[in-house]
Amino acid sequence: MGQTVAALRPLLEKHPNDARVLFEVADAFDVSGEPALARIYYRRALDNGASGDLRRRCLLQLSATLSTLGLPAESGEAIAQAREEFPQSVAVGAFAALSLPAEGRRDAAIGSLIMLLTDLVTAEELVRYKPELRATAEYLISLDLATDR
Secondary structure (H helix, E strand, C coil): CHHHHHHHHHHHHHCCCCHHHHHHHHHHHHHCCCHHHHHHHHHHHHHCCCCHHHHHHHHHHHHHHHHHCCCHHHHHHHHHHHHHHCCCCHHHHHHHHHHHHHHCCHHHHHHHHHHHHHHHCCCHHHHCCHHHHHHHHHHHHHHHHHHCC
16 A cells, blocks of 8 residues: 555645545555554544545544554544434444444444344345344343443
8 A cells, every 4th residue: 555655645745635635545544554644634634524425434434543543532432423424324333333342332332233234134034033133232232321320
């Protein structure tokens, strides 16, 4: 990815405030194993008007990068913002669930993933079990909510 970063530099110099360019630079740094630099460029992309799918991807990837950097609170803030702005996004729902164990909420993580499964999978063999799966998911989520008090 070093070549990609190098190829993007002239584009970045020409368009230093373009959210798409900033996102692509962040992504290249992320993939090349430089999360600290990726973090800077994801934030700049957000600050420079990333919108729609680009904003969703930026928030998701920023959350993952912050987690990689050992910043679970900041990661949680980014995923919470993504959940608020993109409540119907399956990817955001999945990553939100995957972020819960870092907060010590393993039951809620499993429950949230089961809830996604019941919401999205339409396989005939699963449909009949959806009420039971949903009830189990709600129970698992409630376990972590009960311990938060």
